[in-house]
Amino acid sequence: MAWPASFGTRYTVFVDVEEEFDWRKPLDRANRATTAMAGFADAHRRFVDHGIALACLIDHPIATDPAAVAILSRVVEDGRSEIGTQLHPWVNPPFDEPVTPVTSYAGNLLPALEAAKIDALTDRVADAFGRRPRVYRAGRYGIGPRTVALLAERGYRIDSSVRPGYDYSADGGPDFTALDSGAYRTGGLVELPLTTVFTGGLRRYGAPLHRALGRVPRGRGVFSRAGLLSRIALTPEDMPIEAAIEAVDVAVDDGVRLLTFSFHSPSLVPGHTPYVRDAADLARFHGWWDRMATHLARRGVANATIEDIVAALG
Secondary structure: OOOOOHHEEEEEEEEEOOOOOOOOOOOOOOOOOHHHHHHHHHHHHHHHHHHEEEEEEEEEHHHHHHHHHHHHHHHHHOOOOOEEEEEOOOHOOOHHHHHHOOOOOHHHHHHHHHHHHHHHHHHHHHHHHOOOEEEEEHHHHHEEEEEEEEHOOOOOEEOOOOOOOOOOOHHHOOOOOOOOOEEEEOOOEEEEEEEEEEOOOHHHHHHHHHHOOOOOHHHHHHHHOOOOEEEEEEOOOOHHHHHHHHHHHHHHHHHOOOEEEEEHHHHHHHOOOOOOOOOOHHHHHHHHHHHHHHHHHHHHOOEEEEHHHHHHHH
């Protein structure tokens, strides 16, 4: 993706707006509760105070909950935030597949079933918000060989299902370790990968070294603590702010033009994710964003809305 010079260096914030479930247990179609949306309005006000728009990627339980739709309808009244889609196949009709780790990655489904689930979600979001979504994420980063074509046929412009530096193949998902964080055009869409940065004295060896260290007991931890190699994702969830700030500096200095941040909406209320278990964790979560927004402003990295990104695509 060749960004125009006028775009500068920017960042965007994706929110996986989704139902609550116990991350330690097997996936279950019965888990459709959305009570954590009670914390969304307050969090949105905090982001607005920093001039940050939210790209809200919502799944089927959210799109079918009138209370959640009402909350998000007020969010997009800020004129900058936007509603996109996130496909969790195990809670998204039609339910023609067993719930297994393999089928939790939508790209593994039969082509007709993946298409039907995308249609069900897209149409529901369009009906709820009066506008067809143009940005998509496969839940669990479950993009498959047909996903981009299916999205392009339905009018999507952007996919954000790729997580560079991560490998989900152990339970049937994609392996993204060969990819970097740069945006790229593919099949009529633009892919905006979640930003992953390798830091440390051996960072030039990046993903191959990180992959090799995974085969050595405690290898990754030893190298990280020694300042040799760390894999940093731009998220407040289980990522210390000091490490994330260092990653931002590395990415900007390396010429990455669009940084992509992400978090899960259930983290906005304690007790729903492993990352925010209590009030102290929630305070740290909000403090993380306060410090990050200040640092980005200091580095001259401005927030980009989905509209800004689409305009830059030409």
